[in-house]
Amino acid sequence: MEMKKKIILQTILFLILIPTLTTAFTYNSKEFKHIISQLDMQGHADHELSTCSVKKIYYDEVVEMLNGGKSENDIIQSYVDEYGQAALRTPGGGTSGWIAWGMPAAGFGIGSVIVGVWLRKLTLKKAETKMSAYKGWESEIEKEIASKTFDEERRKLF
Amino acid sequence: MYLIGNIAIYLGIAISIYGLIANALGIKQKSGKWLESARGAVLSLAFVSSISSFLLLYILGTSQFQFKYVASYTNESLPLAYKLTAFWAGNAGSLLLWAFLLSIYTAMVVFSKEQKNPMMPYVSSILMLNVLFFFTVMALNANPFEMTDKIPADGKGLNPMLQNPGMILHPVTLYMGYVGLAVPFAFGIAALILKRMDSEWIKLTRRWTLLAWLFLTLGNIIGGWWAYLELGWGGYWAWDPVENASFLPWLTVSAFLHSVMIQERKNMLKTWNLSLIILSYILTLFGTFLVRSGILTSVHAFGDSNLGTYFLVFMAFMMLFSLYIVMTRYTLIKKDSSPIEAYFSKESSFLLNNLILVAAAFAVFWGTMYPLISETFTGTKVNVGAPYFDKVMAPILLGLIVLMGICPLIAWQKAVIEKFLKNMLWPLAMGVATAIILFAAGVKGIYAIVGLSATSFMFGTHVLEFARGIGARRKATKENVLKAAFKLTVKNQRRYGGYIVHIGIAVIAVGVISSHAYSSEVLKTLNTGESIKIGEYALQFNSLTEQMKNGNGVVVADVAVFYKGKDIGKIKPEKIFYETWPEPSTEVAIKTNWSQDLYVVLSSWENKDKVTLMVKVNPFVSWIWTGGIIMVIGTAFALAGGGPASSRYQINKGLKTVGR
Numbered sequence: 023m024e025m026k027k028k029i030i031l032q033t034i035l036f037l038i039l040i041p042t043l044t045t046a047f048t049y050n051s052k053e054f055k056h057i058i059s060q061l062d063m064q065g066h067a068d069h070e071l072s073t074c075s076v077k078k079i080y081y082d083e084v085v086e087m088l089n090g091g092k093s094e095n096d097i098i099q100s101y102v103d104e105y106g107q108a109a110l111r112t113p114g115g116g117t118s119g120w121i122a123w124g125m126p127a128a129g130f131g132i133g134s135v136i137v138g139v140w141l142r143k144l145t146l147k148k149a150e151t152k153m154s155a156y157k158g159w160e161s162e163i164e165k166e167i168a169s170k171t172f173d174e175e176r177r178k179l180f
Numbered sequence: 181m182y183l184i185g186n187i188a189i190y191l192g193i194a195i196s197i198y199g200l201i202a203n204a205l206g207i208k209q210k211s212g213k214w215l216e217s218a219r220g221a222v223l224s225l226a227f228v229s230s231i232s233s234f235l236l237l238y239i240l241g242t243s244q245f246q247f248k249y250v251a252s253y254t255n256e257s258l259p260l261a262y263k264l265t266a267f268w269a270g271n272a273g274s275l276l277l278w279a280f281l282l283s284i285y286t287a288m289v290v291f292s293k294e295q296k297n298p299m300m301p302y303v304s305s306i307l308m309l310n311v312l313f314f315f316t317v318m319a320l321n322a323n324p325f326e327m328t329d330k331i332p333a334d335g336k337g338l339n340p341m342l343q344n345p346g347m348i349l350h351p352v353t354l355y356m357g358y359v360g361l362a363v364p365f366a367f368g369i370a371a372l373i374l375k376r377m378d379s380e381w382i383k384l385t386r387r388w389t390l391l392a393w394l395f396l397t398l399g400n401i402i403g404g405w406w407a408y409l410e411l412g413w414g415g416y417w418a419w420d421p422v423e424n425a426s427f428l429p430w431l432t433v434s435a436f437l438h439s440v441m442i443q444e445r446k447n448m449l450k451t452w453n454l455s456l457i458i459l460s461y462i463l464t465l466f467g468t469f470l471v472r473s474g475i476l477t478s479v480h481a482f483g484d485s486n487l488g489t490y491f492l493v494f495m496a497f498m499m500l501f502s503l504y505i506v507m508t509r510y511t512l513i514k515k516d517s518s519p520i521e522a523y524f525s526k527e528s529s530f531l532l533n534n535l536i537l538v539a540a541a542f543a544v545f546w547g548t549m550y551p552l553i554s555e556t557f558t559g560t561k562v563n564v565g566a567p568y569f570d571k572v573m574a575p576i577l578l579g580l581i582v583l584m585g586i587c588p589l590i591a592w593q594k595a596v597i598e599k600f601l602k603n604m605l606w607p608l609a610m611g612v613a614t615a616i617i618l619f620a621a622g623v624k625g626i627y628a629i630v631g632l633s634a635t636s637f638m639f640g641t642h643v644l645e646f647a648r649g650i651g652a653r654r655k656a657t658k659e660n661v662l663k664a665a666f667k668l669t670v671k672n673q674r675r676y677g678g679y680i681v682h683i684g685i686a687v688i689a690v691g692v693i694s695s696h697a698y699s700s701e702v703l704k705t706l707n708t709g710e711s712i713k714i715g716e717y718a719l720q721f722n723s724l725t726e727q728m729k730n731g732n733g734v735v736v737a738d739v740a741v742f743y744k745g746k747d748i749g750k751i752k753p754e755k756i757f758y759e760t761w762p763e764p765s766t767e768v769a770i771k772t773n774w775s776q777d778l779y780v781v782l783s784s785w786e787n788k789d790k791v792t793l794m795v796k797v798n799p800f801v802s803w804i805w806t807g808g809i810i811m812v813i814g815t816a817f818a819l820a821g822g823g824p825a826s827s828r829y830q831i832n833k834g835l836k837t838v839g840r
Contacts, residue, residue: 072781073412114562
């Protein structure tokens with residue numbers, strides 16, 4: 023009984039694994055697209071495949087490596103080993119990468135602080151002058167007349 | 181021809197120098213005669229640059245290969261339209277186009293109804309300094325009228341990628357945008373020199389700035405459309421350094437167009453506005469420097485260029501000159517600035533809008549320059565490609581869309597939070613409903629759904645604003661809806677033109693988000709009669725034929741297209757083999773409907789019965805072009821509307837503002 027269970031389980035596992043073991047990677051494979059989207063291909067990444075021989079070489083190499091059993095990390099690393107960070111389309115890790123990714127955020131942060139301080143300064147300036155500048159309505163009648171005038175002007179504007 | 185062309189260029193230099201001297205003497209001696217003479221110089225410059233431009237068009241159109249420029253960019257078999265557009269295909273021609281447009285703009289400004297304005301001699305001097313620079317560069321380094329040593333039988337021809345209707349419009353519109361920004365820059369600096377710290381220069385240049393922004397928008401959109409049709413990789417924006425260079429001034433001018441409204445109403449942000457317009461102008465020079473210096477790799481760059489140094493020197497000079505003027509007038513600018521009434525007001529939201537737009541510009545600038553910076557400081561080149569910009573810009577642009585949804589609902593001076601929340605209810609509901617519908621429809625990708633919902637919210641705000649305006653008008657005038665809508669928008673073209681532009685941006689956002697998140701691609705080799713399935717499309721390869729078209733060999737694939745099982749016709753991607761060009765050119769075949777583009781490229785073939793096709797389904801790309809058209813309509817509408825209300829200038833003289 024125990025043996026039967028084991029055989030069934032192994033068969034199921036085998037059936038599940040077979041397609042992944044036998045399926046060859048192509049240009050349309052998800053894994054291929056994910057890897058290729060990270061490579062700069064010596065500045066040819068945005069070129070059209072049919073007219074760019076450099077891009078074609080990269081495509082074929084990546085498919086070959088995938089079919090040769092290499093993982094995504096291995097493939098990316100092999101290009102980084104060969105060309106350095108210039109192999110990739112985006113900055114990687116390390117100080118240089120951190121500076122590249124962090125600077126826009128830092129710029130936005132510094133800008134936010136400047137705008138915040140500026141806004142506070144300008145609003146405080148208003149608060150200082152508010153008392154002297156403020157004039158309330160002398161009476162309800164004056165308020166009513168003003169309100170009617172505003173309304174009339176609004177209509178005229180339309 | 182050679183003589184006329186060269187004389188025109190050297191005359192351009194001489195007249196610019198004369199104009200500058202005449203203006204200087206006129207200002208110093210307060211002499212109307214000298215100033216009048218300088219105005220004459222401006223007119224002569226326009227004439228001389230027109231002569232040289234028409235001459236270049238003539239030699240291009242008549243294939244006079246004794247001229248190096250003509251032989252380098254055209255050939256006998258090139259259609260006339262492209263012979264003429266070769267005007268701006270190379271360095272020398274594009275510099276002449278710049279000088280021509282600048283001279284015409286200068287003449288239009290100097291002979292406008294403001295010609296007696298005291299700022300005008302300064303404005304014309306600054307503009308003529310620019311013209312002088314371009315004529316000098318042409319004379320020293322990139323003369324379009326240079327002769328060949330030996331007259332070739334035929335020219336080299338035009339790069340096939342440039343043989344597209346986009347070539348007629350994209351460079352010209354972009355240059356008109358770039359050149360147009362020199363006008364508000366010149367007025368801003370002139371106002372500073374004369375210590376006129378009011379908003380007059382902004383009033384005088386509102387239309388110029390808007391016009392420049394309109395052309396920059398148009399140039400960028402047409403550029404995207406051209407890339408989509410011609411480059412064959414299925415995208416429209418690659419974050420290429422030169423594309424970024426044209427996007428940078430667009431961002432800073434967008435910020436400027438918003439912040440000037442605060443200066444008009446509150447007489448504040450004067451330093452900021454001046455800085456923005458200076459920055460925008462400098463960025464136009466920076467863009468030109470990038471294209472011509474070759475310091476960064478770009479598909480747009482002029483390959484044979486060594487003009488970078490000239491532009492770098494001129495850019496540095498103009499930057500230092502502007503900085504000097506601003507610094508020496510800084511205390512004056514700071515005077516008479518009004519305070520902000522409350523944190524929660526339209527003024528503050530505009531400041532936030534400026535922060536986001538400038539942050540976006542900084543991010544684009546940083547990403548563009550980082551490969552150079554990293555190589556200079558570490559010796560290691562680090563690439564910053566499209567995925568970087570997509571990641572960095574997505575949250576910034578999302579923030580901008582959300583802000584565009586909020587801003588119109590906030591009142592000037594001091595907004596009432598309860599009223600704001602009440603007004604926001606419907607747009608917010610629209611955004612949430614969009615998210616629910618997308619989830620319910622099984623649409624995946626949380627970031628895209630957030631983006632689309634935010635866009636829907638922004639769109640809802642603008643629809644609500646129109647609805648509220650129409651409602652208020654109808655209440656007061658009892659007009660019918662259409663009449664009320666028409667009169668409402670016509671009475672306040674600037675405001676509603678702006679809203680139309682925002683709606684255009686919403687439409688573009690739908691296209692950009694959807695095409696980024698949901699496009700699919702298949703590359704497959706097919707035998708005759710075989711099919712590819714992609715999305716709801718099925719494509720059957722029928723045949724491959726060879727033919728001659730305009731003297732060039734063309735290979736055409738005949739592909740039948742089925743949508744949801746229904747035959748919707750044929751699609752014929754091509755490869756064109758130009759005699760004058762080593763590589764074949766791709767002619768993409770596109771079938772468009774309102775929601776998606778079927779994008780087919782003939783990638784390669786083994787024989788007549790076996791081809792490889794690259795097929796993409798790009799959702800909502802046509803919305804980007806539609807959105808662009810809406811933006812242009814909105815800008816034109818705002819442009820045609822009257823200038824800022826005179827009451828706003830009285831406000832600057834000390835009167836208090838009235839809230840919305």
